[in-house]
Amino acid sequence: AQRVTQPEKLLSVFKGAPVELKCNYSYSGSPELFWYVQYSRQRLQLLLRHISRESIKGFTADLNKGETSFHLKKPFAQEEDSAMYYCALRAGRGAQKLVFGQGTRLTINP
Amino acid sequence: DTGVSQDPRHKITKRGQNVTFRCDPISEHNRLYWYRQTLGQGPEFLTYFQNEAQLEKSRLLSNRFSAERPKGSFSTLEIQRTEQGDSAMYLCASSAPGPIYGYTFGSGTRLTVV
Numbered sequence: 001a002q003r004v005t006q007p008e009k010l011l012s013v014f015k016g017a018p019v020e021l022k023c024n025y026s027y028s029g030s031p032e033l034f035w036y037v038q039y040s041r042q043r044l045q046l047l048l049r050h051i052s053r054e055s056i057k058g059f060t061a062d063l064n065k066g067e068t069s070f071h072l073k074k075p076f077a078q079e080e081d082s083a084m085y086y087c088a089l090r091a092g093r094g095a096q097k098l099v100f101g102q103g104t105r106l107t108i109n110p
Numbered sequence: 111d112t113g114v115s116q117d118p119r120h121k122i123t124k125r126g127q128n129v130t131f132r133c134d135p136i137s138e139h140n141r142l143y144w145y146r147q148t149l150g151q152g153p154e155f156l157t158y159f160q161n162e163a164q165l166e167k168s169r170l171l172s173n174r175f176s177a178e179r180p181k182g183s184f185s186t187l188e189i190q191r192t193e194q195g196d197s198a199m200y201l202c203a204s205s206a207p208g209p210i211y212g213y214t215f216g217s218g219t220r221l222t223v224v
Contacts, residue, residue, distance in 0.1 A: 044201070
């Protein structure tokens with residue numbers, strides 16, 4: 001069975017400090033990993049996906065198959081980064097459903 | 111096209127009543143998904159359509175739940191004989207064909223069963 005764990009429900013950092021939101025997964029095959037973000041009073045939206053190796057809004061995430069992790073990082077946090085972040089896994093190319101973690105609420109303090 | 115639309119935004123119903131929610135996906139997206147989200151949890155998969163075919167359904171979904179997508183466009187999710195445990199946010203999402211695409215989510219329908 002696939003499982004996504006986000007160990008921190010709440011994370012608070014100061015503006016300008018580095019941010020790391022942790023995501024660990026459990027899946028024996030080759031997963032596809034995503035980060036979704038939900039800003040206050042907005043809908044859930046895709047932030048980035050590992051397959052694209054992209055940087056969005058200064059965030060990056062590297063898939064580490066050895067550690068089964070897909071941590072989200074940003075070197076300098078900004079106040080507008082405050083949001084709910086969800087890590088999600090899709091079990092390979094043939095699968096359709098996403099399995100989500102419980103989410104981490106990130107608060108950036110001024 | 112303004113994205114994925116869900117109707118209604120909020121629904122309050124008495125226990126035992128039936129409710130139906132509607133989702134209009136992005137027009138060129140052939141894949142449609144329903145998820146449920148309770149407080150403090152991430153979205154939980156309910157069911158998935160490719161065009162009009164319902165290809166996957168969660169084992170967690172009781173037989174009181176049914177979903178349709180009759181013409182491969184909009185979808186409805188019906189809950190019969192609602193229970194207080196059904197209170198949640200019901201999210202619809204759609205995606206384009208192809209393995210690399212993520213979902214586009216709607217704003218959700220918040221159901222409260224009293």
